[in-house]
Amino acid sequence: MKHAFENIVVGGGHAGVEAALVSARMDINTLLITMEKTAIARMSCNPAIGGLAKGHLVAEIDALGGEMAKVIDITGIQFKMLNRSKGRAVWSPRAQADKNQYSLEIQKRVMNQDNLSVIEDIATKIVVENSRIVAVETINHGSIPCKTAIITAGTFLNGLIHIGMDQFSGGRLDEKSAVGLTESLNKIGIKSGRLKTGTPPRIKADTIDYTKVLPQYGDKDPIPFSFQTERFSPKNIPCYITHTTKTTHEILYRGLDRSPLYSGKIRGVGPRYCPSIEDKIVRFGDRNSHQIFLEPEWENANQVYVNGFSTSLPLDIQLRGLRSIPGLENAEIIKPGYAIEYDYFPSYQLKRTLETKLIGGLFLAGQVNGTSGYEEAAALGLVAGINAALNIREEKPFFLDRSEAYIGVLIDDLITKSPNEPYRMFTSSAEYRLLLRFDNADMRLSHKGHLLGLINDHYFKTANTKRATIKAAINFLESTTVCPADINPILQNQNESTIHSGVLLQKILCRPGFHISALLSFFPADLLSRIRQYKGLDDQIEIDVKYKGYIHRQIKQIDRFKRQESLRIPGSLDYSNIKSITKEAREKLHKFRPETIGQASRIPGVSPSDITSLMILLKR
Amino acid sequence: MGVENKSTIVALSTPGGFGGIAVVRLSGDKSFEIIQNLFKSKQQLRHRLAIFGRLYDKNGYIDTAIVTYFKAPNSYTGENLVEISLHGSPFLCDLIITACKQEGARGAAPGEFTQRAFLNGKMDLSQAEGVADIIYSASRSAQTASAGLLEGKFGEIISNIKSAVVDIVSVLELELDFQEEEIQITPKDEIIKQINAVSAKIEALINSYDYGKICREGVVCPIIGPPNSGKSSLFNAFLKEERVIVSPSPGTTRDFIEESIRVGDYQFRLIDTAGIRDTDDSIESAGVSKSKDLLNKGNIILYVIDISELKANVLQLSDEISEKVIYILNKSDLAKPHLISKVKKQFAGQQHYFCSAKYLTGIHEITSGMVKKIERLRQESESVFITRLRHKEALDMARKSLMKSVDSATADNPSEIIVIDLREALDRLGAILGKTTNEDILNNIFSHFCIGK
Ligand SMILES: Cc1cc2nc3c(=O)[nH]c(=O)nc-3n(C[C@H](O)[C@H](O)[C@H](O)COP(=O)(O)OP(=O)(O)OC[C@H]3O[C@@H](n4cnc5c(N)ncnc54)[C@H](O)[C@@H]3O)c2cc1C
Numbered sequence A: 001m002k003h004a005f006e007n008i009v010v011g012g013g014h015a016g017v018e019a020a021l022v023s024a025r026m027d028i029n030t031l032l033i034t035m036e037k038t039a040i041a042r043m044s045c046n047p048a049i050g051g052l053a054k055g056h057l058v059a060e061i062d063a064l065g066g067e068m069a070k071v072i073d074i075t076g077i078q079f080k081m082l083n084r085s086k087g088r089a090v091w092s093p094r095a096q097a098d099k100n101q102y103s104l105e106i107q108k109r110v111m112n113q114d115n116l117s118v119i120e121d122i123a124t125k126i127v128v129e130n131s132r133i134v135a136v137e138t139i140n141h142g143s144i145p146c147k148t149a150i151i152t153a154g155t156f157l158n159g160l161i162h163i164g165m166d167q168f169s170g171g172r173l174d175e176k177s178a179v180g181l182t183e184s185l186n187k188i189g190i191k192s193g194r195l196k197t198g199t200p201p202r203i204k205a206d207t208i209d210y211t212k213v214l215p216q217y218g219d220k221d222p223i224p225f226s227f228q229t230e231r232f233s234p235k236n237i238p239c240y241i242t243h244t245t246k247t248t249h250e251i252l253y254r255g256l257d258r259s260p261l262y263s264g265k266i267r268g269v270g271p272r273y274c275p276s277i278e279d280k281i282v283r284f285g286d287r288n289s290h291q292i293f294l295e296p297e298w299e300n301a302n303q304v305y306v307n308g309f310s311t312s313l314p315l316d317i318q319l320r321g322l323r324s325i326p327g328l329e330n331a332e333i334i335k336p337g338y339a340i341e342y343d344y345f346p347s348y349q350l351k352r353t354l355e356t357k358l359i360g361g362l363f364l365a366g367q368v369n370g371t372s373g374y375e376e377a378a379a380l381g382l383v384a385g386i387n388a389a390l391n392i393r394e395e396k397p398f399f400l401d402r403s404e405a406y407i408g409v410l411i412d413d414l415i416t417k418s419p420n421e422p423y424r425m426f427t428s429s430a431e432y433r434l435l436l437r438f439d440n441a442d443m444r445l446s447h448k449g450h451l452l453g454l455i456n457d458h459y460f461k462t463a464n465t466k467r468a469t470i471k472a473a474i475n476f477l478e479s480t481t482v483c484p485a486d487i488n489p490i491l492q493n494q495n496e497s498t499i500h501s502g503v504l505l506q507k508i509l510c511r512p513g514f515h516i517s518a519l520l521s522f523f524p525a526d527l528l529s530r531i532r533q534y535k536g537l538d539d540q541i542e543i544d545v546k547y548k549g550y551i552h553r554q555i556k557q558i559d560r561f562k563r564q565e566s567l568r569i570p571g572s573l574d575y576s577n578i579k580s581i582t583k584e585a586r587e588k589l590h591k592f593r594p595e596t597i598g599q600a601s602r603i604p605g606v607s608p609s610d611i612t613s614l615m616i617l618l619k620r
Numbered sequence B: 001m002g003v004e005n006k007s008t009i010v011a012l013s014t015p016g017g018f019g020g021i022a023v024v025r026l027s028g029d030k031s032f033e034i035i036q037n038l039f040k041s042k043q044q045l046r047h048r049l050a051i052f053g054r055l056y057d058k059n060g061y062i063d064t065a066i067v068t069y070f071k072a073p074n075s076y077t078g079e080n081l082v083e084i085s086l087h088g089s090p091f092l093c094d095l096i097i098t099a100c101k102q103e104g105a106r107g108a109a110p111g112e113f114t115q116r117a118f119l120n121g122k123m124d125l126s127q128a129e130g131v132a133d134i135i136y137s138a139s140r141s142a143q144t145a146s147a148g149l150l151e152g153k154f155g156e157i158i159s160n161i162k163s164a165v166v167d168i169v170s171v172l173e174l175e176l177d178f179q180e181e182e183i184q185i186t187p188k189d190e191i192i193k194q195i196n197a198v199s200a201k202i203e204a205l206i207n208s209y210d211y212g213k214i215c216r217e218g219v220v221c222p223i224i225g226p227p228n229s230g231k232s233s234l235f236n237a238f239l240k241e242e243r244v245i246v247s248p249s250p251g252t253t254r255d256f257i258e259e260s261i262r263v264g265d266y267q268f269r270l271i272d273t274a275g276i277r278d279t280d281d282s283i284e285s286a287g288v289s290k291s292k293d294l295l296n297k298g299n300i301i302l303y304v305i306d307i308s309e310l311k312a313n314v315l316q317l318s319d320e321i322s323e324k325v326i327y328i329l330n331k332s333d334l335a336k337p338h339l340i341s342k343v344k345k346q347f348a349g350q351q352h353y354f355c356s357a358k359y360l361t362g363i364h365e366i367t368s369g370m371v372k373k374i375e376r377l378r379q380e381s382e383s384v385f386i387t388r389l390r391h392k393e394a395l396d397m398a399r400k401s402l403m404k405s406v407d408s409a410t411a412d413n414p415s416e417i418i419v420i421d422l423r424e425a426l427d428r429l430g431a432i433l434g435k436t437t438n439e440d441i442l443n444n445i446f447s448h449f450c451i452g453k
């Protein structure tokens, strides 16, 4: 056999493990090359999975057969549904992770996976023949032939760590950086850039004065991430809330002259939604206090993550700053906060399959695509893994569009916007937010996972059953009239105005603030038991009925969107001769080479009138 | 693959009719070749140079002319372009256009020059629209408005409105995308107040459309009144006393006679309701729908009354319409002074003029009164007014979406629902000014709020 390994995954981070597992499960002989086996699926930053919009990604990963949701359900130590006070569409789960257990559990799955081998090494070079990848070169294992490779090197490529005025190379604190790969990619024509991110100090748990901080627990009635998780009764270990003070700000302010950020040492662009504490006090000087969350890094941990205090100020300033925070007067630092600069590959160079446009069989996923966050990385890894497998099997590529999944939004934003600051998922980025909910991820996507052979029949059928039940319940509500005698007592009970003649149940449910639970008694017994078979199904029925008008509008918009998406632009189109579009648009289109009119329309700098011209031309 | 213009087009590019100078334009690959065959001059045609010479067709000499040649891509359309200036006679223009066609050009479709300019990257869509407005503008005021559009004054107002909506959306998105602990929640009432404020601004802009339309298409002035009050006589008096223009815009309806006059900055489209009388007796009972339509469409309604027949009931008009009325008290030549002062009292508080359509007295007073009335309308609208129906419709829809979001907020819908209508409003505004992207909203959030743990 020419190829002992068909697909090589470089890097065992959150992107790498999803990519490697999925490709192996799709019967591709897969090799994972990573620098340290014990660092596989390590959480570089905060000990948590999920969060607003990120929780959606995790559920989607789950519905497509990924690992993240299942593993956090097992290893989480506190679960909370965020945005409960808002509409259902923006509810999103978050969990504190036992970060040691999390990576151990993933490692176990990686090691036990058929078709998947793991070696400890550093990939240094990509070998290309005829614009197609043919091998990956490593330091200790030489050149390893392959048909496809997925680079998921995270923050390790030429990683440079900053603490105050000190700087040293590293991929994370106490881990080596990876040199060579960026240069090798550059040489074959792939452009790279520089980004930055940061992390707060970790402190000793037993140096915290717990009388001065406020415990914060998770939900009493927690909801799992994975729709495949049954019997869910996780731990509920608290975090603690405290806050910075004016004194803290003064201390930090005085350390700014030794800040690598403010002294110009750091050139990489950092995430604005994840500012360092020094950034917050400089940019929002009018605030006297910022919240701090103390998060245990594992069960019974003596190591606590100081969320909200990401910093690259010198160690002495970090310590003095921390000690000015109520409850942390005697805090001791285990690991300092730091900033890290690393290489990434601007994402306009990718197709929606995450294959590079330039080199066949070469895929990029995770932080190297310019994203940040475990969930974003895992989602990208999964999609790249699936497509590498399909590429080897010479099957049609797999992609999700913006109307199908947050993952679709994520990838489309990457390839049409090519952000030059670390990209994070937001619910506001999803225009069809109402339809892309956490609670319906399985119903949206598991048929796709099933088709790829990544979701078993049982869960595929479960999703179908749920969908059918919801439909039946909606039909019932829309066709059943209640008489005043039956409903008025319930209405009175809720201080609602009563009715005088028969009214459709659906009308009652549409009243603002009215909840479906009060109507369940009207359902026939068998339908009711079907609804109760799955937790939260009643809420989903309610949303579908209450916001039917809005949902309908989004569905209509999706039709229009799909039409634009289906207008393909020939890859050979020479934009330089199209005079009817602006120079800027011409340059952007040439750079991004959109695959469809839809994609073209989302590239910044390409205006609707440019799109009109383009469409006129394509129609000719 | 650029824009290939196989055809060369020709058209008269100044308003038709008799005038000082008419300009005929030729654009396309063959335009230079065509003009070479039709134009004889001492000097060679050269890029951007105006050359004096004579035009000939197969049958001989047509006219003297000044021809300017613009070489692609440095021309208005981006193609080879020829401008022929000749004496403003429809007959001569026809001859030269026919000659061009015989040489291989074809007649241009309306707006085709601008369209080609657009396709060849000479202007963007909104500029193209502005140019179309200049070409079709009926008066100088509209030209200023068109220029405003080109310079982006109108764009500035819309983008102010847009950024106000972006601010509101940002506040709501902030609550959805960041955890409660990190941010402050804005009360719904405050959100509603802000939305209402924006939609009031949009409404003012929408109202300016009426004035904008007047500038583009002329002031529609139906002349109404009882039979024999002198409507047709007044109509003719205007044509005798004022500068008549051959209107490029078609008549309002075939049931009426229409002529245009120009007074100051404005074009007035006088409409004699003659046609009605033949079927019915007066406008009160007549062809109700047609005349009602005319009353609604009219910008100024000239209500003619024979002062010697004052007993005849004055028509009861709705408030909206009576605001537009100017009373013309006709046949003053027949009236005794005491009658005049009596009538004056009766019409105090309403805009009115005495005149004699027969002896042409008081006509200028009426026309300057008409100008005054239009000027007042202008003051009521924004300094920049909208002239395009497309813009008005976009604003209309944006306002409707905003109103829906207010309803939605009032019904206590969750923020992600309220935002749907607000974003739709942004999309509508985007139809005028370009899209608002998620990045715009996130940028706005990051620059205004301290978020992120
Ligand atoms: C200091 C710091 C702060 C962060 N802060 C945040 C934050 O505030 N918010 C947030 O959302 N995210 C943050 N992150 C990012 C988060 O950790 C990443 O988004 C996520 O881990 C990316 O996953 P990944 O799989 O792409 O890469 P990583 O998790 O970085 O994994 C990369 C893996 O690849 C291996 N590797 C790299 N190069 C090679 C090579 N050449 N050969 C073999 N193996 C290689 C490494 O050993 C490592 O195991 C931070 C990361 C760091 C380091």
Ligand SMILES: Nc1nc2c(ncn2[C@@H]2O[C@H](COP(=O)(O)OP(=O)(O)O)[C@@H](O)[C@H]2O)c(=O)[nH]1
Residues within 6 Å of the ligand: B225, B226, B227, B228, B229, B230, B231, B232, B233, B234, B330, B331, B332, B333, B334, B355, B356, B357, B358, B359
């Ligand atoms: N003396 C006098 N007669 C007028 C005047 N205006 C119109 N007339 C006459 O009134 C009659 C009706 O006029 P006409 O314009 O046809 O009225 P219409 O039915 O309102 O259109 C004609 O005989 C006109 O000559 C005027 O100002 N003075």
Ligand SMILES: [Mg+2]
Residues within 6 Å of the ligand: B231, B232, B233, B274
């Ligand atoms: Mg008449």
